[in-house]
Amino acid sequence: MAQTSIAKRLDETLVELEPKRPGFSGGEPPPVSPQTPIGNNVWLAILVFLGAEAMFFAGLMGAYIVFRVGAAVWPPPFQPRLPVGVTGVNTVFLLASAATIRVALRGARRGDGTQLVRWLGLTALLGAIFLAVQGYEWIELIQFGLTVSSSVYGGLFYTLIGFHALHVFGALVWLMVVFALARRGHYSKDRYLGVQTCAMYWTFVVALWPALYGLVYLY
């Protein structure tokens, strides 16, 4: 009996000691060689989606470069100048929101619901401020005569900056959903994938903005 007990014990020990290789979790478990997950399949899908989004914006930026570098005078005559200063301050708000969502994500990882809700709320507020200032700028620019059809300059500006604003709006809606779920206590230390993917998308949208700001407003 003692020997059976020992044998069983050693078997269990061998299984436990078998090192696990890092990999992706989700879906059917692999038949052999269990893996330690380094990320979720949803997480990987978001990463690939963000790659596609980056290429979409690269296409728009490529078109802008053709017109911008090819133009002898930029902005074209009789077209209003873009508000560089106000947008610069607005950029600071958006960059700050990338930091606040990281703090929120840290709170989710630690299972701190209060920190998560508080910092998600602050992120949403900063995003909303960014959009509001952008909207105000657009109204001013339209009043000054810069429209989509006024010139190539206007068309490029509204296409490039408009698509980014649309992405920020989409990210903000997603953030509000995550915020509402977080308030209901939907997330925990072991379950925060929704926060993580939302944070990835938000960080992408924020990281894209300095490149657009530099190209459209400063160059």
Next chain:
Amino acid sequence: MLKRNTLLTSLLAGLAAGLVPALASACSVCVTGDNDPTSNAFNWSVLFLMATPYAVVGSIAGWLFFKYRRAAAKRDQDHATESPLHLAWSEKESGR
């Protein structure tokens, strides 16, 4: 025979095009001068669009590699700190 004639004609046409490069130009911006802003703009745009996929795929691959290394380091650390005590059986389990 027909194939040989077609091949010969294509070869001669190719050589003739090489002798008259202006006619052979398939590039929409190559007709402009060396310092023309339009060709310069297209060149910069093409360079940017060429570099972007490498940057995007490289960033994703780099991030995955970073996560893999971090997970592997954590696994090794957990494995190293695992207590060897469970290898021994207690008197109670041995039945003595």
